[in-house]
Amino acid sequence: MKNAFEIIGGKKLKGEIIPQGAKNESLQILSAVLLTEEKVTISNIPDIVDVNKLIELLGDMGVTVERLNDDTYTFEAKNIDQNFFQSDAFKAKGGGLRGSIMIVGPLLARFGKAAIPKPGGDKIGRRRLDTHFLGFEKLGARFNYDTTEEFYNVDASNLQGTYILLDEASVTGTANIVMAAVLAKGTTTIYNAACEPYLQQLCKMLNRMGAKISGIGSNLLTIEGVERLGGTEHRMLPDMIEIGSFIGLAAMTGSEITIKDVQYKELGVIPDVFKRLGIKMELRGDDIFIPEQDHYEIDTFIDGSILTVADAPWPGFTPDLLSIVLVVATQAKGSVLIHQKMFESRLFFVDKLLDMGANIILCDPHRATVIGLDKRIQLRGISMTSPDIRAGVSLLIAALSAKGKSTIYNIEQIERGYQHIDKRLIALGADIKRI
Template sequence: MDRFIIEGGYPLQGTVTPSGNKNAALPILAATLLTDQEVVIRNLPQIKDVETMLEILAHLGVKIHRLGDKELALRARNVRSTEIDPQLTRRIRASILLSGPLLARCGGISLPPPGGDVIGRRRLDTHLMALRSLGAQIEVGSRYEMRTTGLVGREIFLDEASVTGTENALMAACLAQGTTIIRNAASEPHVQDLARFLNQLGGKISGLGSNTLVVEGVDGLHGGEYEIEPDHIEVGSFIACAAVTGGELLIRNGKPEHLKMILFVFRRLGIEVEVRGNDLFVPRHTSLKVVADAHGAIPKIDDAPWPGFPADLMSIAIVVATQAEGTVLFFEKLYESRMFFVDKLIAMGARLILCDPHRVVVVGPARLHGEIMESPDIRAGMALVVAALCAEGQSV
């Protein structure tokens, strides 16, 4: 499906269970290359990126058996190729995550430039630096040609807290000789999920949830079973949908411990969420009001590496602010093109000022009306869905 037709103005009500975290599923699938034993993965999200990653793995020789809609058994007994098909890599940026596992397992990979959403400059230098530190020789041309005669653990300081850069280093270090210390590591829930998966298969990773990860290299990983944790970005999206439409929503297995900063930011936008054990309840909101800073100053909401507010929820938070009484400054620090979707909101009736590629001021509340729109990226697309749900009339 390449379009949605949405009739706005109806409150969302009911009970939902979030999908498994896409950003955990993709590196976990890549990590199955590290063992020749069978691995069973549960709670896989049913999305195109996962299907593309499975196509790549099948091309490399991984045997895949579907055990259910969200459950797979995979076995990489024989990896028959380390050359990745460019037709597949251009469809998914996460193809870069194959580098660490294939270097560790097979001693090399020939990788075309990865594709994916265009939301700003998304450099790969952190990946290359980390893998070179572990002993990989890398030539950058029309493809990334990576080779090693053996990975050796060492201390790595990442120049940025890159999620996928951290994940590549983790996977490569699992089978490296000796100890690897990764400093300035990303600590997002999906990085922790990958580390737990690797430990389940016999890896020795400590420091989960912190910015320093210690990996004791092992001779090999065994098989096992693992269930992917729920997607905190999807949970945040459901909360926003319920709040802006005036609905009531119960979110099962929402993993509240991953939502502290998300719930804090939503409270600043007037959204109250009840935590009920491992579930969350969004009560009916008749109106939203921005909580001003001291002395009535305009609050600033910005994104940051974990445990800061996730960049992937900035677009949705902007939509929520269009429905809240008050003024908010949003500062997008990580991606310089992510704010450019706001012209769609202006066309719907939102009152916004795009200050520069990183900052936008939102003055609410505004009555939005339906529009025909085109989404520039997946996160903007979800934000436009939220906007369409609370708008008057039909949106496409």
């Protein structure tokens, strides 16, 4: 274990916190720089492992990368080294990074070919890549899978626009297919497209580069292929998962926290879901202010039945925040059923919360019922290991509200998604040590 956090919980926090740039937006936007040989400037890039790895990979391919300041880079993909994709270095680096799948669409579009190692990433059940591949095939790409090397070579010398009905509204799948289609011949229609704010951001950026994409924000995208794309400037949205995490953190620790510059209109139902857990908040300009609260009570449905919080494709509730909702509910008054439809092993971290004294019934791999303790019994600190990014932060929030000392191991998992999280929480008064 390289690194762990030691946390003394039970302290009230206070102050302002600025959310980082959106991790999931970054992986798409950074890949899009490959679509043009002109300079692209991107700001509000989060300084986190997964994003830095992708920036490094772009540099290895031959993209000229320049860091202007902490969160702003310029990228110029003029001379891409095609041989790099057959190298062992690419197989090693690309395989360890789930975001590397996102470079395929732009490479196919611009160069007519691409290669992909089998991607790695989070252990949260199977994450299929079929949606990406089926979309590319419909556009005319041909795949050769080398089973011994676990490596795909893709030939796309003649991409043609077509009608595509996605088998699932995959965000990365939609983004990848959009990037392949912007330079294809003719018109591509994508139905059941994901419509997350991050994807809207990508489409708006591509349009500024000269693409012709209409239907942005809906699940029906129409893309008229163009000859070439030019440079642009782009600023990432703040990370909605971080914003939700901080709302939960404030409630669990009974703290008064202001979350700055949240781009409220892009948060969809997220604030409403936390309000249904009884958390008070007010919008001040574009900041969310959360007052100190000793208790929060979970709403019921109108007929009095138990509240269910389930994930769904946007504009539904994002699966990435369900672990946070689950943790926050442990100290609420009332009960809630958490239904995690998308991933089959995301709820397995509840055993750690049970060890801390939470009242949770794990119904099956997808559902958990939380019976809130109404802060009558404080969670107690324990030693635990973080299984994935989102569970890691949920456990961190639990530890900050718990009595006594907690140790969280495997924090590299947390740092894949949250930049300098310890320093930023210490600035609010949290007692976190890196050991």
